Amino acid sequence: MRPLTDEEMKTVLDKLANYMSDLKSLIAPLEDGDRYVFRLNHSRVYYVKLSIANLATSISRDALLSLGTCLGKVTKTGKFRLHITALPIIAAGARHKIWVKDNGAQPFLYGSNVVKAHVGRWSEDCPEHQGCVVYSMADVPLGFGVTARSTAEVRRLDPTGVVCFRQSDCGEYLRDEDTLFAG
Amino acid sequence: MAPTRTVKNKHAAPKGGGSSGGKGPRKSSDGGGISKGKSGPKAKVPATQIKGRPNLAGLDKNKKKKQRVYTEKELGIPELNMITPVGVTKPKGKKKGKVFVDDKESMTTILALVQADKDGQIESKMMRARQMEEIREARRAEADKKEAERSAKLEDTKESLRRKRKRATTTTKGGPGGADDEVENIKAVAATGTKAAKAKKKRVSFAAE
Numbered sequence: 001m002r003p004l005t006d007e008e009m010k011t012v013l014d015k016l017a018n019y020m021s022d023l024k025s026l027i028a029p030l031e032d033g034d035r036y037v038f039r040l041n042h043s044r045v046y047y048v049k050l051s052i053a054n055l056a057t058s059i060s061r062d063a064l065l066s067l068g069t070c071l072g073k074v075t076k077t078g079k080f081r082l083h084i085t086a087l088p089i090i091a092a093g094a095r096h097k098i099w100v101k102d103n104g105a106q107p108f109l110y111g112s113n114v115v116k117a118h119v120g121r122w123s124e125d126c127p128e129h130q131g132c133v134v135y136s137m138a139d140v141p142l143g144f145g146v147t148a149r150s151t152a153e154v155r156r157l158d159p160t161g162v163v164c165f166r167q168s169d170c171g172e173y174l175r176d177e178d179t180l181f182a183g
Numbered sequence: 184m185a186p187t188r189t190v191k192n193k194h195a196a197p198k199g200g201g202s203s204g205g206k207g208p209r210k211s212s213d214g215g216g217i218s219k220g221k222s223g224p225k226a227k228v229p230a231t232q233i234k235g236r237p238n239l240a241g242l243d244k245n246k247k248k249k250q251r252v253y254t255e256k257e258l259g260i261p262e263l264n265m266i267t268p269v270g271v272t273k274p275k276g277k278k279k280g281k282v283f284v285d286d287k288e289s290m291t292t293i294l295a296l297v298q299a300d301k302d303g304q305i306e307s308k309m310m311r312a313r314q315m316e317e318i319r320e321a322r323r324a325e326a327d328k329k330e331a332e333r334s335a336k337l338e339d340t341k342e343s344l345r346r347k348r349k350r351a352t353t354t355t356k357g358g359p360g361g362a363d364d365e366v367e368n369i370k371a372v373a374a375t376g377t378k379a380a381k382a383k384k385k386r387v388s389f390a391a392e
Contacts, residue, residue: 002281002283003283003284003285004283004284005281005282005283005284006282006284006289006293009284009290009293010293010296010297013293013294013297013298014297014300014301017297017298017300017301018301023294023297023298024291024294024295024298026294027287027290027291027294035287037285037290095305125309127305127308127309127312128312130305130308150312150316152312152316
């Protein structure tokens with residue numbers, strides 16, 4: 001387990017900034033004087049309290065399976081892939097949102113893209129190819145994706161047209177159970 | 184000779200005792216120069232085994248021998264006059280390995296940079312999208328306008344044709360100048376290219392058997 005390098009930190013924050021409007025809240029000091037930090041172990045990036053990260057130094061790298069919240073994985077080419085485990089953090093400061101109707105929640109959780117017919121409402125002034133968080137109508141975050149079209153274009157779209165390309169959804173907790181946390 | 188002796192003593196301690204007990208021929212074989220090939224490997228094998236054992240006089244000597252191997256730098260031999268590429272030379276005094284970002288200040292700096300960069304990108308993207316949308320709207324309005332004009336023109340021509348036809352029918356009934364009017368009417372219809380012209384189309388039909 002080690003802190004992130006300059007480049008890695010930039011890549012991670014850059015990816016998070018696609019979905020979040022306020023990144024400063026990520027490293028804001030907590031009431032008890034603690035703060036959150038980013039740690040890397042087995043090419044996975046964890047978002048964890050500093051006190052816990054310090055405690056975790058007593059565990060060897062190989063033996064340490066996970067700590068804090070896993071944000072995603074750094075690929076061998078140096079890119080960063082967000083995992084579904086990062087959803088609570090992203091959803092807390094989402095930049096753009098899409099709410100899907102109840103009839104659209106299941107197809108999304110099974111890995112489909114969001115079509116216009118399933119959209120209940122969406123945040124205004126959203127450009128295309130921009131990260132967005134997908135919610136159910138009861139404001140429960142279901143996953144995140146990338147907008148296929150801008151809000152203005154979506155209005156003219158036919159009901160079967162794709163509005164949002166899925167990146168990750170809560171169904172992955174079951175589908176990718178064996179590879180999500182290790183391997 | 185000293186190391187070999189120690190080897191013998193150490194490794195073959197019971198054997199030595201045995202030899203002293205009365206194994207004459209072996210002693211003679213060790214001491215004699217006839218079977219050198221046999222004695223050589225025997226001496227070598229224990230030497231390797233001894234290496235791991237501490238507190239031996241022979242081992243210390245071996246170590247000393249190893250220490251005498253100097254590298255080129257230690258000897259102070261002048262280096263060859265070679266060209267070293269720029270990337271290869273590492274700056275002296277700089278920390279080796281990765282530089283981690285863990286303190287709050289540097290993290291905040293990177294965060295602010297990334298945030299500003301991303302905000303700018305998104306803003307420009309939205310501006311571009313808005314401009315494109317405006318252009319599309321303008322184009323659509325223009326196309327609608329043209330379509331309306333075209334349909335209005337078509338309606339006008341239709342209306343005029345109807346009027347002319349009515350006039351023609353009244354004139355043929357009334358007087359002899361009706362044939363000229365009809366020719367003109369046909370010409371006008373052909374020029375406008377409306378559906379009325381289709382009536383003039385030539386038809387081909389096969390003769391019935």
